[in-house]
Amino acid sequence: MKKYAIIVYWSDEDAVWIAEAPDLDPCAAHGDTPEQALAELRVAMELWLEVAASGACLFPSPAISRIPRLPSRSRQKPMAAISKAQ
Known part of the structure; x- marks a missing residue:
C-alpha cells in the first residue's frame, strides 16, 4: 500500500x-x-x-508525493549569511 497521511484525534462529541x-x-x-x-x-x-482499483473512482496519489521538495541543505544559505545580507 502506498503511504497515505493519517490523522488520529480524540472526538469529544463521539x-x-x-x-x-x-x-x-x-x-x-x-x-x-x-x-x-x-x-x-x-x-x-x-x-x-x-474499490478505487476496480475503476469505481479515481485512484489518488498520496499528498506527500505532491508536496514540492525543498532544496537540499547543501544549496541553502546558512541563516547567518541571510541575516548579514539583509
Missing part, C-alpha cells in the same frame, strides 16, 4: 478516537484507543483502495 486518511475522502474509522482506531482505518483504507 467520545472515541477517530482516524482519517484525508487523501482517501471519505475514509475514516474510530476506536476506543488510538491504536484501535488506526487498526480499523487500515482495514477501511485497504477496502477503499480495492
Whole structure:
C-alpha cells in the first residue's frame, strides 16, 4: 500500500478516537484507543483502495508525493549569511 497521511484525534462529541486518511475522502474509522482506531482505518483504507482499483473512482496519489521538495541543505544559505545580507 502506498503511504497515505493519517490523522488520529480524540472526538469529544463521539467520545472515541477517530482516524482519517484525508487523501482517501471519505475514509475514516474510530476506536476506543488510538491504536484501535488506526487498526480499523487500515482495514477501511485497504477496502477503499480495492474499490478505487476496480475503476469505481479515481485512484489518488498520496499528498506527500505532491508536496514540492525543498532544496537540499547543501544549496541553502546558512541563516547567518541571510541575516548579514539583509
